[in-house]
Amino acid sequence: MNKPKNHIAPPKLAQRLLKWFLKNELAEEVLGDLDEKFYKTLESKSERKAKRNYWYQVKNYIRPFALKRTKVNYSNTIGMYRHFLKISWRGMLRNKVFSTIKIGGFSIGIAACILISLFTLHELDYDKHYENSDRIFRIANEYRGENYFGRWTNMQGPFKEVLEEHLPDINQLARVVKWKWGNVGENHIRKVESKQNIYEEGFFYADPELLSILEIPMVYGNQSDALASPNSIVISEKMAKKYFPGENPMGRQLILNDNAASTYTVGGVMEDFPITSHLQGEFIMTLFERTEGPGVSDWCCSNYDFYVKLLPNTNKEQVEQKLIDIRDTYVIDLLTEAGNNEIDEIQNYQSYYLQPVSDIYLNEAEIGDHIPHGSIYAVWVFSAIAVVILVLACLNFINLSTAKSIKRAKEVGLRKVVGSFRSGLIRQFLAESIFFSMISIFIGLLLAWGALPYFNDLADKQLTIPFQSVNFILLLVLAGFVIGAVSGVYPAFYLSRFKPVEVLKGSFSRSTKASFFRSGMVVFQFATTIVLIIAALVTHQQFDHYMNKSLGYEKEQVINILGINTLPEQRRELLKEELLRLPNIQSATLGDYLPVSGSRMTNYGFSLDGSSDIDPGFEAARWIIDEDYLATMSMELSTGSNFNPDLTNENSIIINESMAEAFHLEDPIGTRLVDMFDGKYNVIGVVKDFYFESLTADIRPLTMVYGRGQSTLSIKLSSTEMENTLEAVENKWSEFQPNQPLRYTFLDQRFEEMYRSFQRARNIFLIFSLLSIIVASLGLFALSAFIIEQRNKEVSVRKVLGASTSGIFNLLAKDFVKLVLIATLLAIPLGWYLMQAFLQDLANRITLSWEVFAVATIGALLIALLTISYESIKAALANPVKTLRSE
């Protein structure tokens, strides 16, 4: 026997494993045998082989005769839980109303929760799909003045070259134009070989680098050169299928707005933007070597959003600091050269901010840009509502479980007598509540599935329930366990505490503590319900207020004919005159600027000629209108005159009252204004303030200069007779542009569109307050049924002694009304506070009126009374003999 191998021992882990599964009484002999085998093997073979053999031997001990006896235990537990489930099931069937309420309320809560979670997760899922998402940023300006703080994305075009030259941390940089400039937005498009103009949306401009910065996957072409030649365009896969079905569109030519002089060449086809991308669109036009419009503007104007991809391991803060350094060393000189007179202000107050791409959609930094955003507040409010409804449903569950306590008390007593431990009873009640919550989750899932289309409508989303996702199903099951356990804990401990002797003797009485707890829950449920009703009413009032607000112009009976930019200029004029000849058309105007969102928007810096008082950062909207615009929109001049087509209007300007006020003009007519390009104007008129942007903000200064719109012609009808007029307009249009269908909008509809989000918020509050009312009244109904059942004998005795039906009803209802009143007292201040906070940031807000609170209170009271009256009246009308006979 060779000694040296003596120090080697069998593998510890294998031994531990063996001891873990092996019967204790076998441990000694088996371990001994295996040791002997091990050392025997070691004599002839290597250590590794011996150890492997040991593992092999251990593995071969996994045989029924050698395993610890867990199986007997196991089947016992299964039996026990099977018994629990059977008891739960029987209990459920015995109290059908109770169970329906319990499960129904729970399911509603869970359905609401599932829907809202889908929404929240979707909102949080934006822009998470980039491989290098931590290196992709958007540059924003930050202004931190004494009275003003703001962030916005627009920067000057030539910044690109400066940054590319002096900031090596930037790997790639691309400018994007998303606001209405050039061909951004909607256009009429056709293939070169076709005559038919087709209306499409989703155009924007970008530098060639954008494709690789945002890692946009390409179907045809490649990221690096798809946009790298002049007049190239990248179209989405969807559009490629529509215009070039079954062929490779690379190199094909597209014509925008009938402008055959400049065609666009398809340089690539990209996959459609995922729904969770902040940037959406179907056509990307290149900014590369453009000769006019987007792409050529100089240091004068901030027209571009800047997207950058930093080099790996670059520090965001350092780059921000370097941006400021570059501003001071290079940009300031260039700006001065370009005649910018705000240099000091820029140096003192302005800095740069890098916004991570995944933050763009929810835009917590409140950066001004031109793309639609989700709202982090909506995410919070929605989640809060979901949690509240779920809590209400859980409380219902707790409430109903404890309310049934007398019925279960005997069961508990008997179980204890035959030897059940309290821990066993707790386990039973927990299992029961998890059982209920699982059923509810299942029904809730079905409800959510059924309600999803309506919810999508409400939230303006395309959500789907991820049934195929294993994680989702597991999450639901887990949620079922957690919710069931949480809402089962209190009833379990409460019910399992009963003393068998008292219960079985019948001297058992309900503890006042429990009824206090129950009352508290009713108060909480109704308080939340009232708050939600208040929220729904207030948002409704605010929405109504906006819709009926006098705007300073008339939005009714105005039709905007769109897409006339495919006509040559003189033909547009002719169209206007021809339309005016139609009966029923009162006036017409060529103007692209409309007082609703989604139309053209330009801002200029303005100052008073010869005065330095005015803040150099002053900006006003600048509209181009013709002489018929004010009449068509029914806008009024407070002083001065309109443009006169017979005079030269080149240097004339009309301003609004807010502008006059901002410049402190007592007598504005004849005042001289200078714009940022040194254009000088004479004020010829002041238009009364009208809301040309959202009503949620105050009216900004506005200027109007003379000119003609290129793409929009608005007509005002003299009567409400729409159909014939529209038909006449359509006929006229097809004479002018036979290859393009007439496209028009109604101004009042576009106005309403601006308040969609408000409408949505109102609908959401309405629906969820309705849900919470349902849940709360279900709870109250069951509770009243229970309490009245307990007081049955009392009621009968009173009736025998001569109490009237109404007297008994009062007696029974009094308690509940008291609870609802307490809830009201709590809810009104809370609702007032929350609504005040909500309204605070809005211009044109309504004042909170007492009526709202009165309606909410009375509503809640009525609902409560209705809910309890069924059982109360039944009790009051019941024949006392029936109840008392058994005594």
Add this chain to the structure above:
Amino acid sequence: MKETRLGDFEETLLLLVGILEKEAYAFKIAEEFESQTKRSTSIGAVHSTLNRLSDKGFLTSEMGAATAERGGRRKRIYSITASGQRALQDSRDFKLSLWKQFPAFAGDLNFSA
């Protein structure tokens, strides 16, 4: 009722227990099995079968002495019971009677051939 017939592996092990006498414990039996039959097995398989034979009443066992090789652990020594011996005998007799009925060898049994 317990199954009292012997399988091939069971029969071999039973015989080995008889051969090894005082050294008949799982490890030794497994070793002996491997060296005599040139077939490999595991101690677990042997142990499991010994256990089954004990259940059938063919084997009995008791804890034997501890040795240093086993880390001071005792071993379980198996020995054949009377019914175990009878089962072996029955098995042998049964096979012999079958052999005798085999026409090619009938009346001319020569096991040494």
